Amino acid sequence: MAQGSIFSLFGSELSAETFDAQSFPLPRIANGVRVEVVAAGVVYEAPLLHVDPLQINAIFPSDVPVGPATSRVVRAGQASNAEPVKVVRTYPGLFVTNALQVRQEAHSNHRQEAAAQRYVDGQPQQLTLDAPAYPGGYVTLWSTGLFGPRGLDDVPVGLASRPAPRARVIVGGK
Secondary structure (H helix, E strand, O other): OEOOOEEEEEOOOOOOOOEEOOOOOOOOOEOOEEEEEEEOOEEEEOOEEEEOOOEEEEEOOOOOOOEEEEEEEEEOOEEOOOEEEEEEOOOOEEOEOOHHHHHHOOOOOOOOOEOEEEEEOOEEEEOOOOOOOOOOOOEEEOEEOOOOOOOOOOOOOOHHHOOOOOOOOOOOOO
């Protein structure tokens, strides 16, 4: 798990109600639910983006040190089993448009598409396998795990305020 990255936990009875963050700073507890990461005996609470009975979306605390850790969900004072996590500085990943459907149909041949846009005549359109980008065109990709603004997990921070990572997208081997 990359420091400062967005992650999802799936389960059942994670929360009695749905919560969606509406402003910053992001809460550490919502609907009596929190996500804890434990590393070297220190407990870190993840800022929460979304909580519902089946899924939690949160930001992995950027101040958790690189190395082994565990994560757990705590609901109404009851902790889940701790799951091992390997904490890394970066681990890029693309968001997908239908992740929940893919999870529910894990054993089907359902295809997964990146959350991305292409631009046609200056207007953004959903980028899909059936509507690909054009050679020489521009695309927008939504990703996580590229780099984390250390200690700023729950506040909005624009890319202009920190150095942008160097990234290269390879399409069709080129």
